[in-house]
Amino acid sequence: MAAEANNAKPTFLSPPQEGEKPIVSLRGITKRFPGVIALDHIDLDIYPGTVHALLGENGAGKSTLVKVLYGIYTPDEGEIIINGRPTRLTSPADAINTGIVMVSQSPQIIDTLTVAENIILGLEKYNHLVPVTKVYKIIREESKRVGIKIEPSIEVWRLSYTQKQLVEILRAILLGAKVLLLDEAITYLPIEEKQRFYKFIRQFADEGGTVVLITHKIYEAMDVADKITVLRRGKVAGHLDRKEATIEKIRALMFGERSAEITYERLPTAQPEPKTVLEVKDLWVMGDFGGYAVQGVSLEVKKGEVLGIAGVAGNGQKELIQAIMRLRPIIKGRIIYNGEDITRKTTYYLRINGVGYIPDLPAKYGVSIENSIIENIAVLPVYSRGIINWDKVKELALKLIKEYEIKTPSPDTPVKFLSGGNIMKVLVARELTVATNLLVAYNPTRALDEATAIKVRKVIKEKVLKNKVSAIIASEDLDEIFQISDRIAVMNSGKIVGVFPADKAKREEIEHLMVM
Amino acid sequence: MVIIRRVKPLPYWIIPIIALLAGIAISVIILYVLMGASPAAVLSAIVYGFTRPGVVAKTFVALTIVGIALLVSFKGSIWNIGGEGQITFGLMAATWVALFTALPYINPGLAQASMILLAMVAGGVWALLAALPRAYLGLDEVPVTLIMNYIAYYIVDILVRGPWLGKHVYNYIRTDTIPSQVMFPQVPGTTMTWDGLLLLIILLIGVWYLLKNTSIGLRIKILGNNPNLLRSSGISVPLMIIVALTISGIIAGSVGALYLGGDVYRISYPIEVHTANYGYTGILVAWLSMLELIAVPIAAYIVSALYTAGIQYQILVGGHLGQLITAGSAIVDVFIGSILLMYTILITISEYKIRIIVKKR
Numbered sequence: 001m002a003a004e005a006n007n008a009k010p011t012f013l014s015p016p017q018e019g020e021k022p023i024v025s026l027r028g029i030t031k032r033f034p035g036v037i038a039l040d041h042i043d044l045d046i047y048p049g050t051v052h053a054l055l056g057e058n059g060a061g062k063s064t065l066v067k068v069l070y071g072i073y074t075p076d077e078g079e080i081i082i083n084g085r086p087t088r089l090t091s092p093a094d095a096i097n098t099g100i101v102m103v104s105q106s107p108q109i110i111d112t113l114t115v116a117e118n119i120i121l122g123l124e125k126y127n128h129l130v131p132v133t134k135v136y137k138i139i140r141e142e143s144k145r146v147g148i149k150i151e152p153s154i155e156v157w158r159l160s161y162t163q164k165q166l167v168e169i170l171r172a173i174l175l176g177a178k179v180l181l182l183d184e185a186i187t188y189l190p191i192e193e194k195q196r197f198y199k200f201i202r203q204f205a206d207e208g209g210t211v212v213l214i215t216h217k218i219y220e221a222m223d224v225a226d227k228i229t230v231l232r233r234g235k236v237a238g239h240l241d242r243k244e245a246t247i248e249k250i251r252a253l254m255f256g257e258r259s260a261e262i263t264y265e266r267l268p269t270a271q272p273e274p275k276t277v278l279e280v281k282d283l284w285v286m287g288d289f290g291g292y293a294v295q296g297v298s299l300e301v302k303k304g305e306v307l308g309i310a311g312v313a314g315n316g317q318k319e320l321i322q323a324i325m326r327l328r329p330i331i332k333g334r335i336i337y338n339g340e341d342i343t344r345k346t347t348y349y350l351r352i353n354g355v356g357y358i359p360d361l362p363a364k365y366g367v368s369i370e371n372s373i374i375e376n377i378a379v380l381p382v383y384s385r386g387i388i389n390w391d392k393v394k395e396l397a398l399k400l401i402k403e404y405e406i407k408t409p410s411p412d413t414p415v416k417f418l419s420g421g422n423i424m425k426v427l428v429a430r431e432l433t434v435a436t437n438l439l440v441a442y443n444p445t446r447a448l449d450e451a452t453a454i455k456v457r458k459v460i461k462e463k464v465l466k467n468k469v470s471a472i473i474a475s476e477d478l479d480e481i482f483q484i485s486d487r488i489a490v491m492n493s494g495k496i497v498g499v500f501p502a503d504k505a506k507r508e509e510i511e512h513l514m515v516m
Numbered sequence: 517m518v519i520i521r522r523v524k525p526l527p528y529w530i531i532p533i534i535a536l537l538a539g540i541a542i543s544v545i546i547l548y549v550l551m552g553a554s555p556a557a558v559l560s561a562i563v564y565g566f567t568r569p570g571v572v573a574k575t576f577v578a579l580t581i582v583g584i585a586l587l588v589s590f591k592g593s594i595w596n597i598g599g600e601g602q603i604t605f606g607l608m609a610a611t612w613v614a615l616f617t618a619l620p621y622i623n624p625g626l627a628q629a630s631m632i633l634l635a636m637v638a639g640g641v642w643a644l645l646a647a648l649p650r651a652y653l654g655l656d657e658v659p660v661t662l663i664m665n666y667i668a669y670y671i672v673d674i675l676v677r678g679p680w681l682g683k684h685v686y687n688y689i690r691t692d693t694i695p696s697q698v699m700f701p702q703v704p705g706t707t708m709t710w711d712g713l714l715l716l717i718i719l720l721i722g723v724w725y726l727l728k729n730t731s732i733g734l735r736i737k738i739l740g741n742n743p744n745l746l747r748s749s750g751i752s753v754p755l756m757i758i759v760a761l762t763i764s765g766i767i768a769g770s771v772g773a774l775y776l777g778g779d780v781y782r783i784s785y786p787i788e789v790h791t792a793n794y795g796y797t798g799i800l801v802a803w804l805s806m807l808e809l810i811a812v813p814i815a816a817y818i819v820s821a822l823y824t825a826g827i828q829y830q831i832l833v834g835g836h837l838g839q840l841i842t843a844g845s846a847i848v849d850v851f852i853g854s855i856l857l858m859y860t861i862l863i864t865i866s867e868y869k870i871r872i873i874v875k876k877r
């Protein structure tokens with residue numbers, strides 16, 4: 001991916017001209033929440049025709065900043081200047097009327113409507129009337145231009161996460177966005193879509209559009225962005241031009257000393273014991289919309305090893321993981337955990353027998369955002385049978401908050417007040433604690449900043465090496481797969497198409513098998 | 517003028533208070549326009565209602581208990597509209613103990629306890645029957661529990677007209693009066709009974725403890741917020757639905773025993789006319805409490821005061837408005853309907869605010 005974007009650079013390059021006026025300027029923007037200053041006197045200029053990356057560790061204030069620009073939050077202090085005019089944005093409608101549109105990590109479109117209806121709804125709401133008959137045509141044309149394929153008449157609930165995100169982005173463009181705010185909107189798209197999308201972003205900027213891009217993938221930001229602003233603890237840590245930006249500089253600004261811990265080197269290879277902890281035999285599992293998502297998968301995880309499952313999103317990894325956790329019916333095949341056939345057993349059985357589980361889409365499946373951090377820990381059967389010992393749970397919560405540097409005013413804070421990455425940290429910290437025997441995970445470092453992601457991988461590996469815990473980790477991030485796995489299985493179209501010892505596996509070969 | 521989404525929502529306790537005041541104001545207007553009721557008389561009835569705790573007590577106890585019952589299921593986003601049916605079943609069970617067992621003559625204390633306990637069991641069973649299709653077939657509990665209220669009425673009606681028809685009732689269709697041994701003793705100077713007061717205190721503390729310190733309580737709350745988390749934690753969602761709705765029914769059922777032993781002492785046919793409708797009024801109490809347990813008694817007091825006000829109004833002006841002698845309960849309905857309506861409207865609009873922007877030229 002990096003190589004391709006680099007090759008493309010010369011044609012795309014369009015640095016802002018000297019003396020050009022910013023399309024959006026922030027002056028002294030401050031936003032406080034109970035117990036935290038999310039934004040502390042932020043000054044920022046965003047120029048038309050540029051891709052401006054906004055980087056920072058979890059809880060740095062990135063989402064808050066774009067929410068201020070999108071009218072979701074009104075700043076406590078400071079001024080937003082749009083096209084040279086001080087402007088008050090008190091709602092997304094205000095923002096959209098000035099040409100600012102946000103796409104966030106979680107799709108906001110309505111499930112029961114079709115793609116076209118969703119888009120029409122958006123347009124009508126903001127008085128951009130388009131005849132219904134034209135909408136299908138526009139959608140088809142525009143989606144081609146963006147480099148994606150979406151059938152306008154399909155109902156949204158049938159779409160995958162990727163497709164939903166693309167509809168969101170399409171909607172933003174059709175709304176006439178001049179400034180596109182992307183808050184980790186494309187971080188989780190499959191590589192191919194992502195590359196196409198980055199190309200589109202470049203093109204959009206070259207045609208005079210403006211993009212504010214939030215991502216935790218620093219290399220991607222360096223590839224695509226003209227300017228980079230790093231936030232740290234609510235303050236601007238630095239503005240960088242593409243020319244002066246190096247990965248070391250950016251990391252130092254983002255993490256301070258913590259940046260020294262960042263490494264993508266393979267973690268030590270485990271010496272597994274002969275005992276098999278998890279065995280999957282000829283497993284067949286249905287997908288959400290009929291058809292087999294998992295087609296005769298067999299695999300094995302030994303005591304004290306990490307089996308990484310590489311694959312492009314949507315090739316059955318989610319269904320496989322859910323079937324192992326007994327959250328999805330098994331049509332055929334067997335699963336054996338610790339010598340016990342669990343094909344007919346429940347999730348509960350696994351959960352009280354040392355299995356930790358990190359699901360995809362943490363806010364949807366892994367935590368209850370209306371509940372507090374301690375309640376989100378106490379819910380697990382290992383922590384609450386009958387009467388809850390709140391003192392003990394609180395003690396554990398405080399320990400995890402400290403260990404994983406979870407940014408929260410208190411353990412009693414509802415999870416919804418945490419930043420995206422910190423919500424994920426609550427989940428990961430909890431599950432790594434209960435995984436005394438086996439960890440089952442899908443994208444375990446999703447939404448985490450680089451330093452934290454690497455730390456989580458280290459914690460997992462340490463448990464594997466020291467405590468002989470086993471792990472099966474599906475991830476769309478090959479860096480992650482290579483860093484943490486002892487063996488790598490590649491999943492494609494519901495099948496395991498190859499298993500490799502990680503120290504001998506070749507990246508090109510795995511990539512090839514993934515998209516074959 | 518523009519309507520925009522509020523960035524900071526209003527403090528949540530403001531809404532029930534505004535709903536209450538606005539609801540009362542609207543009721544006064546409706547009663548004046550439609551019935552020619554003098555606002556002064558209505559307001560004085562309301563003042564009466566609010567200043568007579570002794571009179572209000574009986575209704576207060578019943579509504580608090582129903583409010584607690586519904587709160588438990590509402591916390592789990594399980595909308596138990598079946599309080600009426602569960603109370604009616606409780607009433608039936610208590611009547612059976614009082615009239616058709618020898619217990620009242622052997623041990624009145626035990627008999628009273630049995631009436632309450634059996635009423636709870638009956639209410640729980642009735643709720644369980646609604647919970648099963650909800651849990652395992654995904655059938656919406658709102659219509660199911662609602663329909664089951666009527667089924668409960670008819671079962672009791674059939675009993676009262678048939679096997680349970682009293683021997684000393686002249687031409688009335690009703691059961692015999694329960695033995696005086698099992699009429700719950702009254703707290704002096706009030707309309708409530710010792711049994712009711714005791715039960716209220718036990719339930720308040722019990723449910724507080726349940727929600728605060730037990731895994732069941734926590735899971736009910738998480739069921740209401742994100743059942744997916746229960747699933748991935750290995751906790752059965754159908755089971756939690758059953759637990760939430762059944763606990764709700766158990767608590768509601770007890771009110772049937774209180775109604776029998778401390779209020780009507782017999783069941784009159786048809787029950788749907790003679791019911792106090794606590795099951796429905798309790799929904800208002802639960803909503804006004806914003807699902808906060810400590811606010812349930814407060815909401816119950818307000819609603820029972822209005823309930824009493826309606827009846828008081830009937831007594832005050834009944835003489836003048838001959839034909840409107842039955843207006844008491846209609847007035848209660850107007851109060852409750854107006855408040856619930858205002859509450860719903862306010863909840864919806866509280867997330868928005870209205871701003872008037874003058875465009876400068």
Ligand SMILES: Nc1ncnc2c1ncn2[C@@H]1O[C@H](COP(=O)(O)OP(=O)(O)OP(=O)(O)O)[C@@H](O)[C@H]1O
Binds near residue numbers: 059061420
């Ligand atoms: N609605 C809110 N109420 C209270 N605190 C909040 C709220 N939104 C954000 N915060 C706090 O503000 C800080 C910044 O959060 P923000 O979501 O902007 O971080 P972020 O940079 O987007 O992080 P991440 O990479 O984890 O998404 C965090 O400490 C967070 O807990």
Ligand SMILES: [Mg+2]
Binds near residue numbers: 062063419
């Ligand atoms: Mg964020």
